[in-house]
Amino acid sequence: MCGIVGLFLKDKSLTPQLGDLLSDMLITMTDRGPDSAGIAIYGTPRPGIAKITVQSARPGADFANLTAELSAAGLPATVTEKNTHAVIEIAADRRGDIRALLEKLRPSIRIMGAGESVEIFKEVGLPGDVVSRFGVRAMGGTHGIGHTRMATESAVTTLGAHPFSTGPDQCLVHNGSLSNHNNLRRKLVRSGMTFETDNDSEVAAAYLTAEMASGKDLGEALTGALDDLDGFFTFVVGTRTGFGVLRDPIACKPAVMAETDRYVAFGSEYRALVNLPDIEAARVWEPEPATVYFWDHEKAA
Amino acid sequence: MPVFDLSATPLRALNSALHGLEQGTNDTRFEVVNPRGHHAVAVGIDSPVSVEVHGSVGYYCAGMNDGATVTVHGSAGPGVAENMMSGTVIVEGDASQYAGATGRGGLLVIKGNAASRCGISMKGIDIVVHGSIGHMSAFMGQSGHLVVCGDAGEALGDSLYEAKLFVRGSVKSLGADCIEKPMKPKHLEKLARLLEKAGVTGVQPEEFRRYGSARKLYNFHIDNADAY
Numbered sequence: 001m002c003g004i005v006g007l008f009l010k011d012k013s014l015t016p017q018l019g020d021l022l023s024d025m026l027i028t029m030t031d032r033g034p035d036s037a038g039i040a041i042y043g044t045p046r047p048g049i050a051k052i053t054v055q056s057a058r059p060g061a062d063f064a065n066l067t068a069e070l071s072a073a074g075l076p077a078t079v080t081e082k083n084t085h086a087v088i089e090i091a092a093d094r095r096g097d098i099r100a101l102l103e104k105l106r107p108s109i110r111i112m113g114a115g116e117s118v119e120i121f122k123e124v125g126l127p128g129d130v131v132s133r134f135g136v137r138a139m140g141g142t143h144g145i146g147h148t149r150m151a152t153e154s155a156v157t158t159l160g161a162h163p164f165s166t167g168p169d170q171c172l173v174h175n176g177s178l179s180n181h182n183n184l185r186r187k188l189v190r191s192g193m194t195f196e197t198d199n200d201s202e203v204a205a206a207y208l209t210a211e212m213a214s215g216k217d218l219g220e221a222l223t224g225a226l227d228d229l230d231g232f233f234t235f236v237v238g239t240r241t242g243f244g245v246l247r248d249p250i251a252c253k254p255a256v257m258a259e260t261d262r263y264v265a266f267g268s269e270y271r272a273l274v275n276l277p278d279i280e281a282a283r284v285w286e287p288e289p290a291t292v293y294f295w296d297h298e299k300a301a
Numbered sequence: 302m303p304v305f306d307l308s309a310t311p312l313r314a315l316n317s318a319l320h321g322l323e324q325g326t327n328d329t330r331f332e333v334v335n336p337r338g339h340h341a342v343a344v345g346i347d348s349p350v351s352v353e354v355h356g357s358v359g360y361y362c363a364g365m366n367d368g369a370t371v372t373v374h375g376s377a378g379p380g381v382a383e384n385m386m387s388g389t390v391i392v393e394g395d396a397s398q399y400a401g402a403t404g405r406g407g408l409l410v411i412k413g414n415a416a417s418r419c420g421i422s423m424k425g426i427d428i429v430v431h432g433s434i435g436h437m438s439a440f441m442g443q444s445g446h447l448v449v450c451g452d453a454g455e456a457l458g459d460s461l462y463e464a465k466l467f468v469r470g471s472v473k474s475l476g477a478d479c480i481e482k483p484m485k486p487k488h489l490e491k492l493a494r495l496l497e498k499a500g501v502t503g504v505q506p507e508e509f510r511r512y513g514s515a516r517k518l519y520n521f522h523i524d525n526a527d528a529y
Contacts, residue, residue, distance in 0.1 A: 249436075251398075251416075251417055251435075251436075252398075254378070254379060254397065254398070256378075256397075269338055269359055269360075269378060270338035270357050270359060270376070270378060271337065271338035271339070271359055272338075273338075274337040274338055284357070284376060285395070286395070286397055286416050288435075289417065289435070289436065
């Protein structure tokens with residue numbers, strides 16, 4: 001199983017409510033995935049600032065004095081702790097330096113995602129507990145995606161939870177299972193991608209990152225995925241400005257979408273969408289198999 | 302007339318009330334409000350009652366129905382009217398995957414579109430879709446009728462047995478062993494009756510094409526009979 005939700009706001013007045021709306025959607029999908037849960041929230045970027053979300057199994061020890069130690073090492077930073085995660089803000093032109101520095105200062109810290117706008121929080125446990133640990137309800141943003149996991153292909157761990165982020169401001173959630181992920185992972189490793197887990201969904205995320213790095217936009221990368229990925233999938237993908245949906249040609253994994261003048265929403269089931277504003281008046285449809293859907297704040301504007 | 306508000310009442314209360322009906326009961330009309338995508342709404346009814354569901358439902362609505370008339374004033378999730386035995390199920394909106402799967406009897410009417418695998422393994426049910434249907438519909442259909450006023454997706458009627466398929470629009474592709482067959486007067490008569498029962502107007506039986514099994518697969522060959 002697994003549950004997926006996604007929300008892309010067209011109406012800016014809804015942005016303060018993004019975390020609240022996504023939390024309700026995610027919690028409704030608890031019975032599709034009670035193992036672990038995760039959420040990626042795209043906030044409004046601040047010029048010149050990069051955000052890195054990190055996770056630690058021992059946050060007390062790892063996050064203490066981190067701000068001071070980063071500054072002492074020549075990288076001024078703001079560290080905001082959120083339970084087992086922390087969001088580190090640094091100057092955007094220093095983003096290349098932080099990974100090596102963290103490996104040296106805090107080897108047990110894992111990077112969950114990085115970019116101008118994305119923050120990623122994921123943990124083992126019931127979706128309702130995960131949402132409250134990170135205070136997701138209070139978070140605002142322009143778009144976000146979430147996942148409730150019932151593991152099939154790899155272990156129930158924090159790093160095995162979704163979303164997977166393999167490129168700046170990119171992330172992916174997946175319902176299904178891929179059958180050619182080992183082969184594809186080997187190819188991607190040869191082309192320079194690195195992997196944190198044995199998870200099949202991380203391979204899908206890395207594939208899209210590699211395709212976009214070669215110059216494709218999200219829509220083109222998703223179209224390529226139809227030829228190159230074998231298995232069952234419904235993907236919801238986030239980028240800095242956009243939000244995409246793709247189902248495999250067999251389309252066993254459920255998917256419902258709703259669109260109004262104010263938002264585009266995705267849910268594994270209609271149940272996940274019933275608390276959205278004016279859902280009764282929304283256009284509700286099932287995305288077609290093997291068809292790429294994507295929305296972009298910049299292209300829409 | 303009993304009314305169940307599923308935003309306030311557990312689903313089990315509705316289904317228990319429907320299952321507990323005595324023969325000759327005066328409660329023959331039920332209303333369900335705020336279904337909010339709940340799964341298994343009005344499943345397993347075996348009394349000739351009517352149930353009006355106001356809103357959209359999740360998985361398996363009206364599954365195993367035996368004699369009731371269930372109307373969904375909204376859209377239905379996967380497996381609506383799955384394994385229906387008899388009665389009528391009407392979906393005013395769209396239906397998700399495998400609508401009417403394995404149905405043994407009764408009539409399923411979908412006024413919008415149906416997604417993939419509509420009528421998969423149908424065994425006697427009649428399904429009338431006012432709109433279009435998705436891929437792999439009527440896969441291994443054994444008997445009954447699937448009537449589609451719009452178009453059909455890929456691999457229609459793959460590995461079909463004796464179910465009869467009627468499509469008014471285009472068929473993206475036919476599945477293994479499914480072929481177009483001549484429309485005979487008896488088919489036109491049957492189709493006219495089904496269209497009328499399903500409330501389809503402004504559409505003539507002559508506008509449809511008929512598809513069925515070529516009976517050429519392994520399981521139809523007499524030399525293989527002892528393999529089963």
